[in-house]
Amino acid sequence: MKEKRVMSGMRPTGKLHLGNLFGALENWIKLQNEYKCFFCIVDWHALTTGYEDTSDLQQYIREMAIDWLSAGIDPEKATVFVQSHVKDHAELHLLLSMITPISWLERNPTYKDQLKQLKEKNISTHGFLGYPVLQTADILAYKAEKVPVGEDQLPHLELSREIARRFNYLYKPIFPEPQALLNEVKTLPGIDGRKMSKSYNNTIEISDDAATIRQKVSKMITDPQRIRKTDPGNPEICTVYAFHKVFSDFEKRKEVDEECRKGSIGCVDCKQRLAEIMIETLNPIIQRRQELTKMPNYIDDVLHEGKKRAEEIAEQTLDEVREAMNLV
Ligand code: TRP
Numbered sequence: 001m002k003e004k005r006v007m008s009g010m011r012p013t014g015k016l017h018l019g020n021l022f023g024a025l026e027n028w029i030k031l032q033n034e035y036k037c038f039f040c041i042v043d044w045h046a047l048t049t050g051y052e053d054t055s056d057l058q059q060y061i062r063e064m065a066i067d068w069l070s071a072g073i074d075p076e077k078a079t080v081f082v083q084s085h086v087k088d089h090a091e092l093h094l095l096l097s098m099i100t101p102i103s104w105l106e107r108n109p110t111y112k113d114q115l116k117q118l119k120e121k122n123i124s125t126h127g128f129l130g131y132p133v134l135q136t137a138d139i140l141a142y143k144a145e146k147v148p149v150g151e152d153q154l155p156h157l158e159l160s161r162e163i164a165r166r167f168n169y170l171y172k173p174i175f176p177e178p179q180a181l182l183n184e185v186k187t188l189p190g191i192d193g194r195k196m197s198k199s200y201n202n203t204i205e206i207s208d209d210a211a212t213i214r215q216k217v218s219k220m221i222t223d224p225q226r227i228r229k230t231d232p233g234n235p236e237i238c239t240v241y242a243f244h245k246v247f248s249d250f251e252k253r254k255e256v257d258e259e260c261r262k263g264s265i266g267c268v269d270c271k272q273r274l275a276e277i278m279i280e281t282l283n284p285i286i287q288r289r290q291e292l293t294k295m296p297n298y299i300d301d302v303l304h305e306g307k308k309r310a311e312e313i314a315e316q317t318l319d320e321v322r323e324a325m326n327l328v
């Protein structure tokens with residue numbers, strides 16, 4: 001029996017790219033075999049920065065579900081659901097907001113940072129300030145002990161522990177203090193060598209087909225010192241090689257490394273090799289994605305089943321919370 005609970009979420013803000021796949025999803029896929037996992041498409045969190053234009057939200061939610069399943073999240077093993085389908089998150093968010101000092105939220109580095117970075121959007125909202133309280137509600141609704149996240153989420157998790165501690169102290173010790181499980185990150189740059197990010201327009205999406213992958217790989221930045229095919233190159237500063245490190249096995253990588261340094265392989269060749277290996281690796285995901293896209297009812301069923309399973313647990317927790325706070 002898998003007893004220990006894992007909870008994590010992603011905001012549905014568009015198609016997933018390979019950075020997401022190797023950054024988070026690969027870890028989730030491993031965890032679903034060992035833990036009772038709750039994987040949540042956090043649409044309410046998407047509103048904290050994207051409340052003005054919500055026209056694509058439903059489409060993004062579906063795309064996210066399809067991306068997760070095609071990458072290997074198994075709805076038989078893990079509970080896959082949408083945050084707004086389980087209203088208990090909202091109730092718990094409200095109750096936790098009563099006991100969370102504003103100063104804890106205002107000193108949150110992610111909050112301060114985002115306020116500065118997203119100047120063009122008006123995010124001086126109650127909802128945005130309370131982002132980590134909602135995230136805490138997501139986690140505590142399932143009494144999750146482990147939360148797989150990237151490093152950028154550590155301040156949020158710290159806050160979740162503080163809120164849990166405060167609840168336990170004020171009312172009744174019912175919540176475990178959730179621990180971060182740091183995603184093991186394989187770093188993939190974007191095709192221009194910067195960090196892979198939608199805002200830089202340098203991503204390779206999980207949903208890209210073979211032709212798109214070939215085209216994007218052909219545009220990747222290589223060692224700029226290499227002008228002629230026979231010039232010796234330095235793979236360590238090359239984007240193509242960074243991808244070989246993730247996609248090619250040890251032998252093939254060593255071959256590329258040696259041939260590049262000797263100047264016996266051209267960058268065009270090297271890119272072609274990479275593109276073919278990527279297509280081979282991603283092919284099962286691409287195939288599954290195409291199939292799932294044709295099965296809208298199946299996706300609905302998965303999310304509905306996920307909602308029911310999540311709700312069952314979250315409702316039990318909320319019963320305990322209401323009782324502890326003398327609300328019943
Ligand atoms: N804040 C997380 C992020 O931006 C998303 C998130 C929302 C989350 N609720 C969560 C992560 C609960 C882990 C657990 O990546």
Ligand code: SF4
Pocket residue numbers: 222223226233234235238239240241256260261265266267268270271
């Ligand atoms: Fe990069 Fe390959 Fe060209 Fe070397 S041969 S610079 S690793 S693309």
